[in-house]
Amino acid sequence: MSASPAPTDVLVVGAGAAGLACARDLLAQGVGVRLLEASDEVGGRMRTDRVEGFVVDRGFQVFNTSYPQVRHRLALRDLRLRPFTPGVLIHTDSQAGTDSHCGTGSHTGSGRLRFTDPTRRPRTLPDLLPGRLAGPRDLMALGLLSARDMLAPPRLLKRTADLTTRTALADAGISDALVERFFRPFLSGVFLEDELETSARVFHLVWRSMLRGTLCLPAEGIGAVPRALAAALPAGTVRLDTPVDRLTDDGVLTADGQEVPARAVVVATGPRQTATLLPGVSLPAYRVVTTYYHVTERSPIGEPTLLVDTRRRFLNTCALSDVTPTVAPPGHALVATSVLGHDTEGRESEVRAALSDAYGTDTGPWDLLTTRTVEDALPAMRPPQQLSRTTRVTPGRYVCGDHRATGSVQGALASGARAAREVLRDLGR
Numbered sequence: 001m002s003a004s005p006a007p008t009d010v011l012v013v014g015a016g017a018a019g020l021a022c023a024r025d026l027l028a029q030g031v032g033v034r035l036l037e038a039s040d041e042v043g044g045r046m047r048t049d050r051v052e053g054f055v056v057d058r059g060f061q062v063f064n065t066s067y068p069q070v071r072h073r074l075a076l077r078d079l080r081l082r083p084f085t086p087g088v089l090i091h092t093d094s095q096a097g098t099d100s101h102c103g104t105g106s107h108t109g110s111g112r113l114r115f116t117d118p119t120r121r122p123r124t125l126p127d128l129l130p131g132r133l134a135g136p137r138d139l140m141a142l143g144l145l146s147a148r149d150m151l152a153p154p155r156l157l158k159r160t161a162d163l164t165t166r167t168a169l170a171d172a173g174i175s176d177a178l179v180e181r182f183f184r185p186f187l188s189g190v191f192l193e194d195e196l197e198t199s200a201r202v203f204h205l206v207w208r209s210m211l212r213g214t215l216c217l218p219a220e221g222i223g224a225v226p227r228a229l230a231a232a233l234p235a236g237t238v239r240l241d242t243p244v245d246r247l248t249d250d251g252v253l254t255a256d257g258q259e260v261p262a263r264a265v266v267v268a269t270g271p272r273q274t275a276t277l278l279p280g281v282s283l284p285a286y287r288v289v290t291t292y293y294h295v296t297e298r299s300p301i302g303e304p305t306l307l308v309d310t311r312r313r314f315l316n317t318c319a320l321s322d323v324t325p326t327v328a329p330p331g332h333a334l335v336a337t338s339v340l341g342h343d344t345e346g347r348e349s350e351v352r353a354a355l356s357d358a359y360g361t362d363t364g365p366w367d368l369l370t371t372r373t374v375e376d377a378l379p380a381m382r383p384p385q386q387l388s389r390t391t392r393v394t395p396g397r398y399v400c401g402d403h404r405a406t407g408s409v410q411g412a413l414a415s416g417a418r419a420a421r422e423v424l425r426d427l428g429r
């Protein structure tokens with residue numbers, strides 16, 4: 001065993017969004033912090049890799065500019081954000097306007113409808129006529145729901161009765177037809193579950209953030225976000241390639257047998273490693289998601305938009321290179337398509353067939369670049385969902401991460417911030 005280094009005030013274990021935020025807030029108060037990260041790069045679930053010249057996130061995700069923690073911590077301009085077209089395209093089997101009185105939607109051909117906020121795309125105003133995606137009643141209900149979620153103070157939304165999203169939508173007067181045509185396909189890609197069983201409180205907060213913010217991606221992939229968080233820390237704070245094996249009475253023991261002493265330890269490792277390092281801490285179930293990255297010569301859609309499927313054969317698909325052209329070498333387009341669960345045998349072929357249908361093009365010649373399955377992608381957030389849980393396990397031991405708040409970068413950062421506050425209180429700072 002090697003010699004022990006000098007004690008530091010606080011060790012943070014795990015350099016995902018939560019650990020990075022926690023370290024930053026502690027350092028800002030003059031506390032000595034070291035951040036130990038198991039892998040060779042910061043970011044955890046928000047990492048980005050290079051694969052054969054393409055920029056690939058570890059599972060498709062989007063960045064929302066209106067999250068309070070994001071606005072508080074990041075200089076958005078430095079991230080070189082590229083926006084998605086507001087709203088989403090919905091692939092339906094039926095032709096728009098012929099089978100439903102359901103629209104803030106416009107028909108785009110090939111069984112695709114556009115669902116968007118007309119205040120952002122005034123050209124879609126004429127589509128607010130009955131017979132499109134939503135009829136007058138749904139439009140009225142949707143307008144009231146959206147106005148409330150956008151304008152009410154967040155503390156009121158956090159106090160609404162905690163039902164499932166499905167019940168909340170029904171209570172708001174949204175018809176089953178609009179739920180099945182828009183909310184279910186779209187939200188399944190947001191919450192990574194397709195029963196709309198996620199807490200209504202979480203739904204209202206996420207809906208608010210979508211109405212108020214812009215969905216976008218950094219030009220260098222989602223990994224630019226944790227890299228920017230890490231860049232705000234003093235040099236030498238983060239130690240990469242340092243997996244922690246276990247917590248000791250005086251600090252931690254790393255996998256290479258080094259004892260690192262500290263007055264307090266914050267475990268920010270994601271759920272799986274938290275269960276090992278802090279047995280007994282209650283953890284939610286997690287959602288599994290798989291993203292297929294396909295390469296083709298030309299974009300199948302020519303627009304930076306999310307496309308969802310009413311038959312839910314996939315969660316969402318997007319020509320990433322239309323959003324951030326730098327993710328693909330010249331002459332290539334990169335398409336990301338996510339599905340719930342694992343990459344089982346034959347699944348990619350099924351997805352490819354569904355994509356042919358949805359994009360209206362032959363996907364046979366597309367190359368599969370890589371497949372990313374994330375076992376612990378997002379916590380299940382069933383009601384009653386606590387939006388923020390204490391991070392203190394015992395005095396001197398803390399735990400943070402999206403599982404202590406909500407499954408999002410906002411939740412992870414907020415839980416890191418809470419851990420820092422609780423550590424500071426216990427250290428008497």
Ligand SMILES: Cc1cc2nc3c(=O)[nH]c(=O)nc-3n(C[C@H](O)[C@H](O)[C@H](O)COP(=O)(O)OP(=O)(O)OC[C@H]3O[C@@H](n4cnc5c(N)ncnc54)[C@H](O)[C@@H]3O)c2cc1C
Nearest residue numbers: 014016017018038044045059061062244270401402408409
């Ligand atoms: C496919 C996918 C899509 C998503 N979509 C969105 C989205 O659209 N919008 C959104 O806001 N959020 C989204 N999320 C969620 C968001 O990415 C996470 O909530 C957030 O990144 C969690 O951060 P964290 O710090 O809690 O945990 P993690 O990112 O899991 O970080 C944990 C860190 O701890 C390290 N570690 C683990 N064990 C050890 C150990 N023993 N010693 C040292 N270090 C260790 C890991 O290497 C990792 O770096 C998505 C997530 C996935 C996977």
